[in-house]
Amino acid sequence: GCDGSVLLDTVNNGSKAEKDAIPNRSLKGFDVIDDIKNAIEKVCPNVVSCADILALAARDAVSAPFKRRLWNVALGRRDGRISLASETNGNIPSPFADFTSLLQTFNNKTLDVNDLVVLSGAHTIGVAHCGTFSRRLYNFTGKGDADPTLDPTCADFLRKQCPNPANPKTIVEMDPGSSRSFDKHYYHILRQNKGLFISDAALLTNKESESIVIRLQRSRGLFFAAFARSMRKMAAIDVLTGKDGEIRRNCRVVNP
Template sequence: MKNPIWVAVLVLVVLTDSKNNNNIIIGYAQLLRTDFYRTTCPNVESLVRAAVQAKFRQTFVTAPATLRLFFHDCLVRGCDGSIMLAVPNGQAEKDHPDNLSLAGDGFDTVVKAKAAVDSDPQCRNKVSCADILALATRDVVNLAGGTFYPVELGRRDGRVSTIASVQRRLPGPGSNLDQLSSIFASHGLDLTDLVALSGSHTIGFSHCSRFANRIYNFSPQSRIDPSLNLQYALQLRQMCPIRVDPRIAINMDPASPNTFDNAYFQNLQQGRGLFSSDQVLFTDGRTRNIVNQFAASNVAFNQAFALAMTKLGRVGVLTGSQGEIRIDCTRPN
């Protein structure tokens, strides 16, 4: 009786979501599986991991850059590798102002991993750039100290990438919880997923301009955002003077910037969230208990993060005869 019940539930979900066009996302996500390349490229995970390890040894930026690239890909057109595409008119996803800060090391990681996979004759042109990005993301998280989780595979690459598609799809540093939850809910991600995925800010950096309003010109009543720890705000002012080199970057996590751990949530408890979109997770009662849970347990955070990444990796996937396997990750075949 188990199989018929499972099928009935799947059909019900597809029909229920048809009004908001999520039926394709949910239906095709069922075709992903961890052993997708078992016969066509059995060594895909080791090939990608070796390339990622080599890149990681060159620079730690590989980790936050690749992780952010995956988020920005999945939240716009779905996890189809469209963030990698370049178009002649400079109007691709990656050309949108919200994506201009994506570090080149993330793109380079995928390109190098793709070359490593294609160097195996059995694997050449068999593995999508979208799947390589998903695997590389898991690997950089693990290399930085985070959990190792199974990655579902079977995505195909999209052929379309437009600057217009990015509009209002990505969270901003000033987003409130309503705005954040709306973006994540549109992809089937709940508040626990939102908080767990925000924990990716435990590694990485930001330029001063992204949070300068919180330390210099927050409101007529308070020059400094009152939700920001005052000592931390003054430290940020020292690192980010008003007339500042725009290339200066500040660690997102002042406690352990090169370790993927739950210190991010402990920072939020102390008012040391760099963005207001970070700090709101603690100041808003709807998510405070989740922050406290993750702050108290690195295991709980890692488990929730792995689950949320799996759910995110199913968003908008192309499978089967959809899309293509790109020969070059930066352009359609």
């Protein structure tokens, strides 16, 4: 992420790169980063890293509908030369994780419970494959039932979208009705027990995280401000600067 390693392609006869790891297979938009990089290189070659482009693109994608920058992005990152799919599982929060595991993953990256709840709000945008949540729908406790913490009506709807066994290519909205809008609606459905992932429902199993969910659900301004702070923190994790790393000429491959 913060060194642009997720942008690197898998090399022939080499280890799988991050983007080909199972948790990252739904990532899109690599061509957009390529286009931005190509345009910058024509005007300002060998100066702007792919890691900085990615950080700016994330900010601008969220901010665009509001016609203002929701947070500032510190620049000066350099690009890493290593990308391993094997390193993703321990660094990306699992959709199957309980609260304790989620918080530990965040703590390992210097993030806290507030960051966990706030950044989970990004689930208001996008889609998920059936395999990331279907275990909540079928035989969850070994008795042929659904996850009892999932709203029954929501479970019925999801079973229609993801019959067992589910088509691995089938996708559903993570925040139905609001999956193309950056807003606080995620917290609204979460409080209705309609969060898609086990990791979403886990936010309601801890008193502190549940209280944060309630506060964010009540105020768009609070959510936006908190999201900006957490994104700035996350964008500073494991950053390469100075003489470390490189400025890639092509975001998909390391420099010769």
